[in-house]
Amino acid sequence: MRHPILALMLGGLSSAALAQAPELTVYTYSSFASEWGPGPKIEAAFEAQCHCDLKFVSLDDGVAILNRLRLEGRHSPADLVVGMDDAMLADARATGLFSPHGADLSALSLPGGWQDDTFVPFDYGYFAFVYDSSKLKNPPKSLKELVERPDLTILYQDPRTSTPGQGLLLWVKQVYGDQAAAAWQQLAKKTITVTKGWSEAYGMFLEGQADLVLSYTSSPAYHRLAENKQQYRAALFAEGHLPQIEVAARLKSAPHPELAQQFLQFMVSDQVQTLIPTGNWMYPVTQVALPEHFEQNELPAKTLSLSETQIQQGRKAWIQEWRQAVSR
């Protein structure tokens, strides 16, 4: 440009315009925000309609999101969180940090239905151990077999930071009840390591560090669809599987409450829901069509469930039980 001053002024103007676009801060877990997760596509789609700058802040995993919010309290810079799950609702509610979603959820078609004025579900799945069928020829057929068989090695996530880890905590509790501590001790012997988040554990599993990794029944679809690899399978357990519903919510202290509400509504729109199966490798919460490879996923014959009150009353004690059992 021949007029450098003009160029500077124009540059200044455009950056001023950018600076005026509000920045919507969303706390989520790392695999959601990563380049191969659904985060970037959701960000682009939402920014196209909101005239704002959507910023994902990625934390270790779902439970870590709530820990972070509790450490920040009402000073949190976040508007929204994406990636806590149904097992954390009671604890999350008790913090008093969240504000009603104000979104229209009539399009939801979750298996068990959904009634909640604060948390917006955006996907669901079933916890399961995933294995490589070309390496592990006789996978365990039940949680009991996994716990008892001495020849297996596993990777799972810390229940204090990660929602799958917390899911396993509830799963073991429901299957074993008072015997959970003994089961954890047996599991500890075959545990390669307990990771902070899902990404680390799954990454280590793919490197061949263990026979099985705690993930979801829908995880093998990723390998079929994205990598054209057929050998990964979810081990279906006779005791049944625990479902997980992942939720989003906005904070009372959100700097941009209207935009945050708009985003919550966006999370259950067809636009986002069609991204869920092949982005987050989970099931959508509305009736959007599933991709072909996804239909091949096996579904657990039986599902387990714990009530919000059960979890609220037991969680802390169960964490301590786990912590002590595996540290012996």
Add this chain to the structure above:
Amino acid sequence: MPRRYWWLPGGITAGLLLAVGLGPLIALLSQAPLAATPLWQDPYLRQVVIFSLGQAALSTGLSLLLALPVSRALHRRRFAGRSLLLKLFGLSQVLPVIIALFGLVAVHGHGGWLARLLSSLGLSLPQYLYGLSGIVLAHLFFNVPLAARWWLQSLERLPANQWRLAEQLGLASWSLFHHLEWPALRAQLPALAGLIFMLCFTSFATVMALGGGPGATTLEVAIYQALRYDFDLQAAGQLALWQLLLSGLILLLHHRWPSEPPQLKVSDHYRRQDGARLGARLHDGASLALVALLYLPPLLAILLSGLRPELWRALASPRLWHSTGQSLLIGTLAASLALGLTLLLLISSRHLRLRLGRRHWAQGLESLGNLILVLPSAVLSTGLFILLMPFTDVFGLGLYLVVLINALASLPYTLRTLQPAMEAVAHRYDRLADSLGLAGLARLTRLEWPLLRPALGRAFALAMILSLGDLGAIALFGSGELQTLPWLLYQQLGSYRLNEAAATALLLLALCLALLGILERGIGGKDADCR
């Protein structure tokens, strides 16, 4: 500055340090009243304390056990590469812990060098890198070289005539050891054991990276987990107070059990003649081979990983460069802060000591800079966190808090580097400067700056290396945006992305070696003892 305000810089700094020390301490006490019973009733916490002490004791014992024959062998032998080995041993004290951990994972981890070597022989390597065995292995890696170097120096200080006498008497190897070497080594034992125990007891990065779950958790890591995993302020506060109590106790024991002060260095290196016997050869060969196998492959792995072609792809990662920028920013700020605090303290303490003749007061003032030795950084960080939480978003202040903790952590070292230099300047030139009427700014630019520049550079580099290697403060205050090279490396190791980890480790190593170059040049070829 008029001379009657001599107390101002030191006074302000002292007040600041006391506030930074006492504030968090009060916050901790208010959060977790000092009650011993709950700890011993909670089996998990009891287990953590026992593990912390146990792994430190085991690491210390094994380190000393291995270092003993190594130091004797190094004293007895002259071989090609001996001085290089000693130089590399020195590296173990300045190398950021997390880099060394990368090397250990690359050698001992699943799919690492050792596993591949064994599998080519048809054998499989048992998993030992995670948990107690891995932690002890890493601690051996750091502390065997430290102890061997330290003990080698005490052996070299033995007067030559004692060796001659012993040889004339024809003492056997065992008697030599019993009458000559062991007394010298034993004199250093309490100090050395205390230092290594303390290093292992407060080791954070190693336990974070190789702990592998709650089975192997030390107090420092448990504090971090209580705060960041469980949001249990009370538990975090209580753990921090226990850490404070135990490390205070260790320090106290350390002081109550004094070592003989190191004698003046004897310059005539006597070549002892007892190395020709078969027993001595076996002893020296075996111990040197063992330490070389322990220490060299991980170092080599760090360097060799830099030659792999995947490195270039990993180097293109924007996250890596973002972390590098933040590391440099934090390192520069922390080193500047440490240097500033040191100078302010020393200006006043120098005046106290030299002009007013109050040696004890001066010493007291300077000892405030050693705050971090009494109040470990994990304790300080936790206290700061609890103190600030009600008022602000702590993560928003993360950068400044990391800078503060890092600066305080390097204060003892910068003080030790600058104190003699500053005193020497005043000692030599005070009268001359006074008679010339050189004061204030002129004195600063004409006299102090040119003379202190080498020491300042050394102190700055030292503080920056320490900050560049920090994992404890960044673990507590770090967040998505606030990420340093050690934290990135820790995450990459945690998810076993070794190619990316290699690039990060190499970059961090290059930065540290560059700073170390400045450090060594400043010292002028002598060993850079940085711990």
